[in-house]
Amino acid sequence: MKIAFDGKRFFNNTSGLGNYSRDLVRILATTFPENEYVLFNENQSERGKDILEIPNVSFVETSKGTMSRQFKMGIDAQKINADIFHGLSGELPLKWTEKPIKKIVTIHDLIFLRFPQYYSFFDRIIHFWKFKKATVQADLIIAISEQTKRDIIKFLKVPEEKIRVVYQGCHQAFKENQTEEFLSSVKEKYNLPVRFILNVGTIEKRKNLLNIVKAINGTKIPLVVIGKKTKYFKKIKKYVIKHQLENQVFFLENVSMEELAGIFKLADVFVYPSFFEGFGIPVIESLFSKTPVITSNLSCLPEAGGENSVYINPHNFEDIKAKILFLWNNESERKRRAEKSFEFVQKFNDVEIGKNLHSVYQEVMLK
Template identity: 75%
Template sequence: MKIAFDGKRFFNNSSGLGNYSRDLVRILAKFFPGNQYVLLNKNQSERGKEILDFPNVIFKETSRGNFSRQLKMGKDAQNLGADIFHGLSGELPLKWSKKPIKKIVTIHDLIFLRFPNYYSLFDRKIHFWKFKNAAEKADLVIAISEQTKKDIIRFLKVPENKIKVVYQGCHQFFKESQSQEVFSEVKQKFNLPERFILNVGTIEERKNLLNLVKAIDGTKIPLVVIGRKTKYFKKVEKYIVRNKLQNQTYFLENVSMQELAAIYKLADIFVYPSFFEGFGIPVIEALFSGTAVITSNLSSLPEAGGKNSVYIDPANHEDIRAKILFLWNNESERKRRVEKGLEFVQKFNDENIATELMKTYRQVLKLTDH
């Protein structure tokens, strides 16, 4: 089987869609080495270089020209004799030749429709058109959670039998043990407190950091935050300064993936009070790291957290505070939840996800038999 991928996010995005793309190709190449995996893009980058070392993963430069991704990439995949073209980020090329090829698209979330106030009208219209077009043209749509599947049915009017839920995993670093030496170096480098709670993710309104900061006000519990700052950070900063929480909140920058994995393991509790997620990878990163999780009772987060994470109403900072204090002061309860969480999160391990993906590809190719 030869599978061609839209490689734009694989090579260009450092987090989110980039991590999804790189992990997906890596685990397929590792667990199903008998197939060929072709990454199509205008150019390569340093990102994902180690994945191109697999003998069954190759890079192919797309045909030149304006809008080559939309107008030429599909035909390039067909000319290479690919059996399947997989769009990894909600898009498919617009032009195809008559050569047979099956088309799959992964849709991560439809946040631009659920939270339209975070997007310009132009962006919403473009996103909607791209996603709707891809979902209609695809032989199968992969949703990364049951929540996203429901949204695809509701907003894009895609029939349920055309959608398959295939979860995503996380980077290998979160699953590996690290030495005390690494922990000491990371603690020292970022001047981390002895005990702390952790929040990871872009600092934007939807992720709801302000309510987490309000929750720790008056508790003396240190909070470590890792994430790209947006305009919303000013709102959070204002509250921190007004309430003299500067010595209680730590904002870290330029954290490598290996350092991030160590910080997850050093944290007592991971708190993720987001209002909405297509899936919520930081939750499974924390579970794989052996860290107790507190997250929202909304959207896909209970799917990612399992029944032994602690759930909060993200709009209620008093509820967030009560749950943090409950776990912070109860070591045996944290340990119990960590053990159960580690058992649960194995469903998101590489081999399980690769197997599900391969099943999906085979299912799509079987359609030609009827």
């Protein structure tokens, strides 16, 4: 099979959709090397350069023109005789010729419909139109969780039989055993506490960092936070200063993927009380790192966390505090949950994900 991909996120996004796109192409290219994988975009970047070095992965520059991604990319894929076009981020090109080509789109979440207050009216209208159009065009739809599948059925009115759930994995760095020397160098570079709890993700209201900070107030538990700052960060900083937590809450930036994997391994507990996620990759990253997880009992997070993660009501910081103290003060329980969760997270390894993706491709070719 020859599979064409919309490479915009693969080349342009540093996290989230970018990581999903790069991991998906890497997994397929290494698990099913008999296929040909072609990335379309207006240009390349340094991101994913290692993946483009895999013999069966190539780049094709999209034809020039206004809105070339929407009006040229699909036709370009047809010109190279691609069997399948896979839109990796909720969109498909708008223009095609009569030439046969199967279409698949991945939808990660419909947060803009569940939490419209986080989006402008214009953005909500555009997102809804693009997603709805893609689900109509697609021969099959990939949802990254059962939660997202339910949302696609509910909000976009898509028949259940058109949707396949294929979970995401995470970067290879989280599955590797870094040396003690490397971990020590990371700890020294970022001046990390001897023990700490960790939170990773964009510092935005939906991710609910403020309730973690409130939860550790009155304890001596250090919190390390890694993520891009938004306006919401000002609210966090104000609380930290007001309650004199400057020496307890540490914000890190410009952390490489390998360093991030090391910090996950160094942490005692990973805390992720998000109000809603399409999947929650940081949870998977933590489980592969053998670091126990405290996360929300909402949306897809129990799917990602499994039965040995600890679940909280994200609206209740006292509940978060109680669960943090429970794991912080109980080393044997941390180890037990970490080991059991490591067994569970193997369902998100590259081989399983590759098989599931490939089965969707094989299925769509028979439609």
